[in-house]
Amino acid sequence: MCNKARVPILSFSATSPSLISTQNLYFYRIAQNECAQAHAISALVQAFEWREVVPIFIEDMYSEEVISCITRSLQEADVRVSYQAAIPQSPVDYQIVQELHKLNNLTTRVFVVHMSPIVGSRLFAIAREIGMMRKGYIWIVTTEVTNKLASLNSSITDALQGVVGVGAYFPKSTEFQDFRVRLKLKSQQEDPTIIGSELNVYCLWAYDSVTALAMAVENAGIKEFDFQNTSTGSRNTTDFEMLGVSLSGPQLGDSLVETKFRGLSGDFSLVDSEINSSIFQIINVFGDGKRVVGFWTPKSGLTRRLDSTKTHTGTNTYSTSKSNLGPIIWPGDSSSAPEGWDLPANRKILRIGVPLKIGSFSEFVKVDYGHGMGGTIVSGYCIDLFQAVLQALPYPVSYEFLPSPLRDYDNLTSSYYDDLIQQVYLGTIDAAVGDITITAQRSLHVDFTLPFTGNEATFIVPTKQENKKDPWIFIKPLTWELWVTSFCFFVFIGFVVWVLEHGVNKESRVPPSHQVDTSLWFSLSTLVFSQWERIHSKLARFVVIIWVFMGLILTQSYTASLTTLLTVEHLRPTVTNINQLIQNGEFVGFQYGSFTLEFLIRMGFDENKLRAYKTAEECDRLLTMGSRNGGIAAAFDETPYLKVLLSRYCSKYTTIGPAIQTQGFAFAFQRNSPFVPDFSRAILNLTERDEDMKAIEDKWFMNKSFCPQPSSVDASYSLDLDSFRGLFVLSGIASSSALIIYAAAFLYRRGREFMQFYSNDSLWKSVCIMLTIIKQKGNRIHAQEQIHVSAENVS
Template identity: 20%
Template sequence: MATVFGRAALLLVTAASFVTADRVVRFGALSVSNFPAASSAMKIAVEYVNEKQLVPNVTLEYIENTTTPLAFLDMIQHECFQTSQGVVAVMGPILSSQASHNSHTCIPFVQVKAASPVSTGLSLPQIAPEATDPTLGNAQQYPQLVRISWPDSVLSKALIDLLEHFSWDQMSIFVSNDDYGTHGFKEFQDLAGQKGWRIHTIQSFDPTETAADIEVHEQLKAIKDTGTRIIVLHCLASFAAEILREASTMDMTGAGWAWVVSDGVTSYQRDLFKFNDATVTVLDYLQGLVGPMSPSTNGGHSEAFMAKWRSANPVVYPGAGVRDIGPYTARWADAVLALAQALRNLQEDGVTVTPQPLDCGCDGSESRPWVDGSMVLQYLKQVKTDGVTGYIHFDSAGARADAEYNIVNLKSNGWQKVGAWNLPEGLNMNSDGDVKFMGGSTKVDPYVSDLSNRTLRVVTIAADGFVLISDVDKDGNNVTGSDRFQGFCMDLFSWLSTQLGFKYEYYEVDDGHYGIYNSQTGKWTGLVGDVLYGKADIALAPLSITSERQSVGDFTLPYYDNGVTFAMKKTESRTSNTWGFISPFQAELWATILLTALAVGLFQGVANLATKNM
């Protein structure tokens, strides 16, 4: 049966190969047009469940609606339509940001934290095969959400361990400016801060409907200008391909660079490079990427499911009919298997659930939650079963437990496994020789000065102790060029050259001046003038910092201070005695003071007597 709803086709499918069962159970599926492989994995998994009779006496069916990736309003409308058809759960959509928008009803383009999700209002389980946003782990905000993928907070721990393995403590971060990019790397920043690592810059780009339309040149330039050579990239593979293409034109993908990518890049390999069952085409500027990849076929059902996947008609099931399956694509099959196991457990426990048409209330009518929804959710969270990607079970918040990643390195023949990471064991790498970074290098320094391999022209002036200029060395041999210059300033500059990797050549200023502004000519003289007018890159001398000079040039922090001090002779210490109090004045002065006191007393007495006789 096929009808048209909005701008998407409604598909209601029953696996044709399964013998008619006693009961039909349906779930809703929200897919996007540019990721047909996920839809194919879900459909083949439904056929697999029915053929294997994983839920006895039940035929599993799906109602699928397909939209474009950013058509959030359509997704909301489609979900409301699916709930009206009596489904036991809604599966999808593709990404965390889409899952967030999908969790709303009646309010288009509103973030998930701004309104109540559809699944909460209707008490309907929502299974998200690919949602990795850590904020979705809030069970109070998203009580109906069950996630088949591990959250990016766990991915951050794997990335931290990987960077620590290579002794990298400086880096830049480049993420997509959406829920997936910004929320996903908060844990990474916190962990890096705890270790005292330096993140030189965090850049982001705005995702676009078409990956080729993103603008990233300015962000890449900002990263390059920091001097860091370790870039951690967290976005989807389609955007990563464009970012790395642009980076290659800026000389940021050659030897001496390392790009550490998240599983959003490693797990969508068909968006990153071209391959089929016979050949793999990896462009040179992509070779050397390293990062965690979610396993795709480690589960107990992987062999049987992959047999159906490989034999599927790619015309009917786009993306199928090939040897491999991507990790996130395979999780759509895991989502179906998890739902099937929950239904089987309900059946074995004798619990009957009755799907009901549910009204979202978008037209103003009252919405009523599904009375059996909480029971289905409870059994979903208690699922413990084999899947395609691995063993499936969840924690109390509905997140998949026991995370594991393969550590992979992109080479000319595709992704190659070079290690593994899991909770709680952590990182287990092969020998470092197995990892080749960008340009084929086996070691990358986390920080390289922008002065590296540059030759600076340095102007100086003779100054005792600081700069000594002589045509002969201490052994009496003739010297030329930069060898003529010695002193404290030269020793300091030579050390800086070693630390920052630049070369230099000295010359003496022509006019012998430090530099003043000539108001008559309107020009600067001396050292300041040579730097200001481009004759020299740097002036090296004990140069006084004045406000006038600062207005035309930049100074380093002072490395030598000069000042004026008053010096006085130290007085000799004297032995204290009873008459020491008279020592400040000479004897003549004391005699004068005594005579003055007597004279004043005499005159005062005479004056008093005269007053009485009057």
């Protein structure tokens, strides 16, 4: 009608999001779009870290649109909407009771209610009767109820005790107070029976709408409202074609858009033909009325007080912290914020499934039956850790263990642990606790907590004893580079000592045939400290000291390496790599019901070559039998199980191959379970306390550490040249320096004679002549000593 007649229509109650002003040129909304509150509700849910919400609404088109906006905003904040409760438009009490009982059987305790105050009051009254308005429940109402709280009677307010709501904000200005007094006086004059009349935001929007219209007419200067009749047909007054076209309508519409003033509901201005009002107040129903506990703005998020400067300039950062809200009294007169979830009313005990594997790695989970009056006892490393996590939770949790027995499968591809996960997914049990590894496939059906163990999977193979009667084992402690380098230094040190001692030591002046072996014998005997030759030259003594120090380190290292080879090296794995297992067609074992079967098939192993074992003892028996005698050549399992196996059979087995990283053990819960974040945080706190984790591990794995593993490579125990490079460099510098000093001293004494030879012959020939002179000098000294000795004998 407004588009046909070109007459502006101002609505102060059209809050439905389906009424889009931009599609109707002459329609102006002087009220908040109900979708605008979606982000305020989402911020309120985020502030208290509630992770799941259930909307309750009247089943009509308008309510569904609002709930759609709220749901979308919650999902953007990573809040799950698992269920939507739709109430019929004209419900009877049993329909409301039936829906509330259905909600009470859910785990979530956060409900967002969007309906009229009349139906809402009935909903809350019935919720109070069936015990859903007590401590632990959270009720959030939308503007549909909150904006009309002031005009509701006390009986309705009593049913809303502890409810939190989001309502339109309007300032309590002086103009508002004056208007409130004048309206109250006028109402009593017209009807003396009226005791009091409270204003709600719809009244203010109505008053501002009339004010805006009056100002727009005055600003446009319109004196008369003329219409042009465009109809040429029937004169029937009910005919739509009888509507005339306003000649001043477009001018009035333009004037409305430009109208701006300070109204009772706040600053009045139109943006896209809608009122520009996006501030909401967070209220708490308590006592006889409501309490404002905070505000929400698009720029700042939740805030305790409004600062007009920051609100308009946007200098504040967006916040969803509950510290920005005042104290809230929740249902049940509780001042502490509820968790937002609880076990269903018909099931207050958490059903925990545990794997029942009799005799199969009982260190992790152990189930004992028939212990007197105590019944079934569940224990083990995983159970103790689960109970420690429960103690770290901020709230108590009642639980019962339900052992799930291991059944025989028709084929190896069926996994016992996958069957346990399936029970959690189907709701037969609430959670699964035990040595359950996180896998991608399992995470599609359940939610895992953070892992409480680091994990990897690898192969374990038997070891064999290496033959100790190797005749060349004495060579293996040193690499061939170190042997060659050591021999070269033997020769070099012998030559240096011979040069330095030749002129002063009579023992160096033996026939030439004996001088070479004497020099080598001297340098070699110093390594074992068995030399008896005396050293006369000071330079030679310096060289020998360095050489003896080097020899001490070299011989001691050789002894230690040889000892290691003789005592450790004889243990070798029977298989050195995974490809050898595949190429030889060896049988490989895996733990029954474990996910490791999938990894083996993915590696390329033939499924017919895979054998399952249930216990550590059975795995030992299969490995001892060997692949050709009905056993296995290797077993593939996770580190915690291998730790137990190696601790029992320390010297029989070793690990080979690259370790495959897995996600570790964790607790499994139903999808979107509220327990998962709290358990994960408790696991983090527990693992950070090393003393607590160590106490649990020592209880079940005391002295069950990995044995020292043998190496399959000889060179791993061989000493190389790099280990002694510094010693060789030091000895070489000392020896070379001694030779240079000796040569410099010699040239200083016999320099003229050497220059004489050098001027007549080549350098090499001159050096040879000088060596001959040195030798002759040594022979003369030796002859003189012999004459002196003979004279002494004669006398």
